[in-house]
Amino acid sequence: RRFPDFSYITQNGRLTDFLDCVIISHFHLDHCGALPYFSEMVGYDGPIYMTHPTKAICPILLEDYRKITVDKKGETNFFTSQMIKDCMKKVVAVHLHQTVQVDEELEIKAYYAGHVLGAAMFQIKVGCESVVYTGDYNMTPDRHLGAAWIDKCRPDLLISESTYATTIRDSKRCRERDFLKKVHETVERGGKVLIPVFALGRAQELCILLETFWERMNLKAPIYFSTGLTEKANHYYKLFITWTNQKIRKTFVQRNMFEFKHIKAFDRAFADNPGPMVVFATPGMLHAGQSLQIFRKWAGNEKNMVIMPGYCVQGTVGHKILSGQRKLEMEGRQILEVKMQVEYMSFSAHADAKGIMQLIRQAEPRNVLLVHGEAKKMEFLKQKIEQEFHVSCFMPANGETTTILTNPCIPVDISLGLLKRETAIGPLPDAKKPKLMHGTLLMKDNSFRLVSPEQALKELGLAEHQLRFTCRVHIQDPRKEHETVLRVYNHLKGILKDYSVQHLPDGSITVESILIQATAHSEDQGTKVLLVSWTYQDEELGSYLTSLLKKGLPQST
């Protein structure tokens, strides 16, 4: 099967009904190669989001892909040029950090991912729940791109690629020095260097590397770039220079790093020229086209060298020579003997284990899900993540569904009156002491409003029901009524220091809004009856007062 199995999304229904949007993280074909098939052949009419450089470059790579597959290999049941065009019409370009409102609830936001020109990570958010999908990213800046960056957005889930799950790669500088040394040595002894590349991405980085080296060492051997996409590609880098690293952006007015002085367009005839030269040629895995043609010409000479700067798929010439094969069977049973030196040098820009951990530290996710990589290595990384960050980490296989529980807060509207009242309560705003608030949550349709109980009653057109208690407390006290009252007053005043206790002119006592009145017992003059009266709102204090008074008054006055 050439394309992903989209029946996982829905078996019997239109994709458009099941998906709110499609996000493309960058232009590599393993990330967007099935897009026209998906939108035009399976059928999807919703929005497709990608960054401007991706939108610019992706249709070119798709067309290239189509040409190789259909025109050269003669495959059918593939998307057409028109389908690519129609598909691209559904694409909405996004800026970095722009919040794109997909619908009323769903919003997405792109972050810089490094990796290739225009690569982005996406935050996907509904309410206060969010997911970050990284696509491919690179946490260390290289010769032409910056490092991925994300803010502390605390997503519920971070979906990260883990291509280099355990590799902590040696420093980039070492690899670069190694590369330059090998190229230099070959050229010095008069050999030819072939570097099979893909038109966009690593090619530009290596060109910058060689260009500056040639400049510094004042070398004269010619460097060529095979024509076609590549010249165009350099144009993209020039026009989207704001997506490159800071150094290139800063100096571009004086010197545009993508206008190469030493690197010239390649012509087929140059391959037979005598003397040393360096040629960048497409495609990158030596499976067809110009790079393969040049390889056949140069393979027989041990002075020459081929440098593979990236991964090669099984079955390609690139893969064969990297695994040590030195006799290759070409078309027409011809045997090609490889005498030239073969070097592999990884320049692909993925985050290594250190980088992945670094991104987790930046974003502070509550869960991590790893995709893309070898299961064993991922298992190791998963354990490391769970140990270091104490978050759950998942690594589902293809077709497996992972369910992750979230625990979102519920945002509600609080009436300003209630909030102000609650923040104003208490003599001093004590930061340590939590403020207790009491309100009524009104839920109507989808709106949640927290208001004061009084307002809730009013809004619902309901009257308050007052619940009042009056308790008779008997006290043995032979003194006159007003003296009893005074004793009660002094007693309460002494105990309830934080409350307002008042002795009113009419002979009654109030504690806050609780009323205490004294009458003589109708039969027993030595017993006084205290009527303690309070409303339900003062329940605790009222209950406390009656039990306090029940214990009687202290002997000494």
Add this chain to the structure above:
Amino acid sequence: FFQYCLSGHPTLPCNVLKFKSTTIMLDCGLDMTSTLNFLPLPLVQSPRLSKLPGWVLKDGSTFLDKELKECSGHVFVDSVPEFCLPETELLDLSTVDVILISNYHCMMALPYITEYTGFTGTVYATEPTVQIGRLLMEELVNSIERVPKAQSASMWKNKEVQRLLPAPLKDAVEVSMWRKCYTMPEVNAALSKIQLVGYSQKIELFGAVQVTPLSSGYALGSSNWIIQSHYEKVSYVSGSSLLTTHPQPMDQASLKNSDVLILTGLTQIPTANPDGMVGEFCSNLAMTVRNGGNVLVPCYPSGVIYDLLECLYQYIDSAGLSNVPFYFISPVANSSLEFSQIFAEWLCHNKQTKVYLPEPPFPHAELIQTNKLKHYPSIHGDFSNDFKQPCVVFTGHPSLRFGDVVHFMELWGKSSLNTVIFTEPDFSYLDALAPYQPLAMKCVYCPIDTRLNFIQVSKLLKEVQPLHVVCPEQYTQPPPTQSHRTDLMVDCQPPAMSYRRAEVLTLPYKRRYEKIEIMPDLADSLVPLEIKPGISLATVSAVLHTKDNKHVLQLPPKPPQPPASKKRKRVSDDVPECKSLKPLLSGSIPMDQFVQTLEKHGFSDVKVEDTAKGHIVLLQEAETLIQLEEDSTHIICDNDEPLRVKLRDLVLKFLQKF
């Protein structure tokens, strides 16, 4: 909330908004019209300018003749040109938290604010705004610093002296506050305080306010700003355009539902149609060159010049001007042309599509490639070798007071074959030309101001419907020179509130709600009750936490269990600590059911009496009396707490809690 107005210039605004405990400066415009009162700064000494007579007072006193010179009936200050700064006394500018920049023309006072007022906050602007703003500042500093002037006039600023001067010097405002140009280190320091933002990016300020830039369609990276909390929305519209030129179109939809819309930066030439002006520009240019004359276009190094070059690109071949050299002279000419090509994401759709091809979005790349357009950092060096006449020169500054334009005015002013074409609308062309009079050169005025005109404003306001409009006072009345044109003012309902320099305006708004978050465990504990169809309620007793202006409700902590081995309790230990709030009650108690319930709970001697307003329930043995009325219940009993609590709970069963 309040708005402090610090600049009286409606297109170079500087306002400060106090909004929900944040202090936000909106734009930082520098009023450069003050420079029109000064003599031009020629690169090489101009015999004409140096021979101008000193100005003599009516009474014959000559003490000002060193500072003031007279030229064709106008008086000019012979000194380094100075700028009119935004008001710095109206409020303490060190309290400003953030500065929002809407476009590169509106940030020219930034170094004065960030470097001299104790400002410690952050400035927000888009990348093109910062890059091109830097170029404008660089050009300004460069053109003033390269001609050091020994003299710095200050005597004329004395209030007593200024009174005696002729207009317009007499009426110039706040001359004591005028300042010399800043330096490059100050520019760099100011720009380092800027944080780059993209359109529709939401930026949180202290958790209280969210600000978002929106495309305003006027220039590369130009933005309007939304300043909002959950419940209020202020739109700041500054320098917007609905015309299709090179920038991304204006985002109008996002301005909807504003409580307040602050409207600044409208067109300065409401009567001129930009398209017509461009046409006139081209035909005047062609005519002059065909007659063997030179054309001088005083301009800024970025902005309208891109559009003019694009028009010329389409026009020159058909007009037979292919062999006429076009020169663009500015210390930042190269940077400006290069920068314009790399901001694909900030351009209109057509230009974006070109980048996808990939081709440079602006055709001036081709003009440069074919050698039709040449650019130079200054008139020195290569330019003097390449210079061929007749030609067209684009150069600054549009005020004609400094920059290489001064040289060309002196060089070409004496010939009527030559033409100066004014396209920038910021300066009155008559005032700009005053120190060059008498002048033989032709003058053509084609101001191109793509900002909103009043017809577009009223359409926009109808579309987005803000509750209130706030604008500079100049927009609430017809222009002084055309007082009959009542169509040349902002017309809306309710009428726009106006502000003027050094004035504080209280903006109307009513806020009744705030956002608060309920923690999941608290939410789980709530028991909603459907009270009416579709309306549910739940009483919430919770702990309020407020941090960074965000409010969160959490479950109240469980009351600490009293330690089991507690010794004799002191009475006061039990005093309820603080008033714990009980919910309000609502509903009424159905008599019959209540009696049944009482009986079910073991009260066998229930007796009911009717009263005027309800009933009295008597529990004879317990000597307890319960008064039931529509909206109240009164339980009167002996001090028997278990009984009271039992009755209380039975009553509560019939009532709803709030």
